[in-house]
Amino acid sequence: MVIFCLGLMAATSPALTKVELEYPSAWPSPVYNFEKSPLTKEGIALGRKLFYDPILSADSSMSCSNCHLSYTAFTHVDHDLSHGIGDSIGTRNSPALMNLAWNQSFMWDGAVNHLDVQALAPITHPAEMGEELNNVIAKLQRTAVYPILFKTVFGESIITGEHLLKALSQFQLTLISANSKYDKMKRGEAAFSEQEQRGYQLFKANCNTCHQEPLFTNGAFENTGLQIDTTLNDYGRMLITQHASDSLRFKVPTLRNIEFSYPYTHDGRFKTIRQVLNHYSDGVSESRTLADELKGGIPLSSNEKVDLTAFLLTLTDKEFLFNPDFAFPRN
Amino acid sequence: MKRAIIGFFLAFISICATAQSVRFAPGFGDDELKLDSSYVLPNGTEVSVETLRFYISNVEVHKNGTAVWTESASYHLLDAAKPESLHLFIPIKQGDTLVFLLGIDSLTNVSGAMGGDLDPSRGMYWAWNSGYINFKLEGTSPICNTRNNAFEFHLGGYAYPTPTVQRIELPVTGNLLQVDVEAFLNQINLEEENRVMSPSAESAVLAKKAASIFHFQDEK
Numbered sequence: 266m267v268i269f270c271l272g273l274m275a276a277t278s279p280a281l282t283k284v285e286l287e288y289p290s291a292w293p294s295p296v297y298n299f300e301k302s303p304l305t306k307e308g309i310a311l312g313r314k315l316f317y318d319p320i321l322s323a324d325s326s327m328s329c330s331n332c333h334l335s336y337t338a339f340t341h342v343d344h345d346l347s348h349g350i351g352d353s354i355g356t357r358n359s360p361a362l363m364n365l366a367w368n369q370s371f372m373w374d375g376a377v378n379h380l381d382v383q384a385l386a387p388i389t390h391p392a393e394m395g396e397e398l399n400n401v402i403a404k405l406q407r408t409a410v411y412p413i414l415f416k417t418v419f420g421e422s423i424i425t426g427e428h429l430l431k432a433l434s435q436f437q438l439t440l441i442s443a444n445s446k447y448d449k450m451k452r453g454e455a456a457f458s459e460q461e462q463r464g465y466q467l468f469k470a471n472c473n474t475c476h477q478e479p480l481f482t483n484g485a486f487e488n489t490g491l492q493i494d495t496t497l498n499d500y501g502r503m504l505i506t507q508h509a510s511d512s513l514r515f516k517v518p519t520l521r522n523i524e525f526s527y528p529y530t531h532d533g534r535f536k537t538i539r540q541v542l543n544h545y546s547d548g549v550s551e552s553r554t555l556a557d558e559l560k561g562g563i564p565l566s567s568n569e570k571v572d573l574t575a576f577l578l579t580l581t582d583k584e585f586l587f588n589p590d591f592a593f594p595r596n
Numbered sequence: 597m598k599r600a601i602i603g604f605f606l607a608f609i610s611i612c613a614t615a616q617s618v619r620f621a622p623g624f625g626d627d628e629l630k631l632d633s634s635y636v637l638p639n640g641t642e643v644s645v646e647t648l649r650f651y652i653s654n655v656e657v658h659k660n661g662t663a664v665w666t667e668s669a670s671y672h673l674l675d676a677a678k679p680e681s682l683h684l685f686i687p688i689k690q691g692d693t694l695v696f697l698l699g700i701d702s703l704t705n706v707s708g709a710m711g712g713d714l715d716p717s718r719g720m721y722w723a724w725n726s727g728y729i730n731f732k733l734e735g736t737s738p739i740c741n742t743r744n745n746a747f748e749f750h751l752g753g754y755a756y757p758t759p760t761v762q763r764i765e766l767p768v769t770g771n772l773l774q775v776d777v778e779a780f781l782n783q784i785n786l787e788e789e790n791r792v793m794s795p796s797a798e799s800a801v802l803a804k805k806a807a808s809i810f811h812f813q814d815e816k
Contacts, residue, residue, distance in 0.1 A: 298707075298708075301707075301708075302708070376724050376725050376726065377723075377724075377726045378705070378706050378726040378727070379706060379707065379708040379709075379726065380708070381708030381709035382708060382709055382716060382721070382723070382726050385716055385721070385723035386723045386724050388723075389723045389724075390723075390724070398716060398717045399717050399719075402717060425711055425715050425717065426709065426715045426716045426717030426718075427709045427710055427711040427714075427715050427716070428711075430708075430709035430716065431708075431709050434708075434709075505725055506755075507796060507797075
């Protein structure tokens with residue numbers, strides 16, 4: 266019966282404006298099942314309102330956007346580790362949010378298996394928003410506006426965990442970055458400089474296995490030879506799978522908008538692209554689970570690092586970063 | 597007319613023979629389980645149960661090895677603290693076999709946010725290691741050297757190699773299905789094992805033990 270009702274609701278009500286996700290034709294099909302949860306203009310607007318609303322946190326002080334700022338590719342650039350309510354500090358760097366419909370898993374260790382249930386993690390973590398899902402729902406229900414908005418989008422003014430989470434998904438699914446110089450070059454709308462072209466060749470030879478085009482991640486978990494930070498002792502993926510072979514593996518992040526999404530790595534230890542490249546050329550620490558591709562490091566000369574950086578900067582997508590549809594909703 | 601009366605009578609008999617619901621009856625040995633009450637295990641250990649909640653899903657009635665009744669969207673959260681949650685509409689007869697899963701199948705575990713009994717707001721979902729808690733048993737025992745002498749078993753995890761969902765097949769002998777918490781605790785040394793709250797090999801072993809405590813008994 267539950268699913269039967271869901272099935273009926275999944276079919277978009279005629280009063281709602283259906284939205285088709287737009288993305289480059291050369292991209293693979295999204296992982297997210299849009300047939301089951303179709304995007305609507307109203308659902309996206311509700312998700313956006315929720316994303317920017319501090320009501321989601323225990324003391325109503327923090328919204329999703331505190332750590333995921335639109336102008337910096339939906340991450341924060343002020344801290345290495347995420348900050349939560351009451352000046353609490355987490356154990357990992359907040360990830361940039363974009364092209365989430367193609368993610369097979371979420372969080373640095375893949376702890377979350379679906380975009381819909383991702384928001385549960387930061388909402389309930391004591392060092393993030395520190396709230397309980399049922400409290401969030403009760404607070405939303407007490408407002409004048411949210412029951413009306415949920416009724417419009419989901420046909421029910423009684424707010425449920427499912428609907429809250431699906432609304433947040435709807436907004437986040439629209440965060441598509443596909444208009445960088447790199448994308449325009451691929452579409453024949455722009456040309457790379459000689460330096461950018463040299464950097465692109467270096468990228469294809471040294472980085473593309475993990476940071477696979479066109480999404481610039483393969484979604485896998487790899488040990489990139491970062492020495493463990495003994496103040497955190499974070500073993501990454503192993504904490505989820507409990508397999509020793511997953512020790513020190515973290516999700517391969519996308520490189521899109523890398524210029525704006527510093528600091529880098531799961532613990533935010535590198536502030537500049539140069540520091541990251543120096544790590545790959547000279548700082549890779551050998552261990553049992555180190556990625557094969559990184560054994561002995563990636564030999565890169567100083568000039569090559571400059572060229573590679575020039576290419577990485579072509580992944581900046583200003584239309585994404587400054588898209589008014591993604592910013593704080595003014596109305 | 598006589599024939600109609602006989603027909604009606606026969607129909608009435610067949611309705612009587614088919615129970616329309618199964619009541620899951622949390623118990624402690626031969627007794628009814630009362631939450632927050634003290635019990636003593638056969639080995640002398642004193643225990644009290646505060647929470648017993650579990651998912652029953654994919655319910656089917658089989659006759660001679662084939663399914664004669666299935667239920668679409670068959671997901672039920674049963675809670676010892678909510679008697680109304682313990683009655684499930686399942687048409688069963690003596691001689692049938694009741695087949696169900698204790699827990700939630702792996703596909704549902706990776707399908708995002710769900711509604712009804714599967715809504716993550718029901719307190720049976722892990723936020724930081726996505727997936728449903730299939731079986732939750734919480735209580736206290738003086739033998740547990742833990743804060744407030746608490747024991748907490750949150751059994752779940754859908755992924756290889758430690759899936760916890762259990763398929764249970766029970767020959768129907770009544771419509772009262774006992775869930776014997778004593779039988780679960782008897783298989784555990786609470787002094788050493790009292791806190792399992794994430795997918796693990798231990799959780800998978802305990803899930804098998806949890807599956808062994810479901811038995812039909814005749815209505816008293």
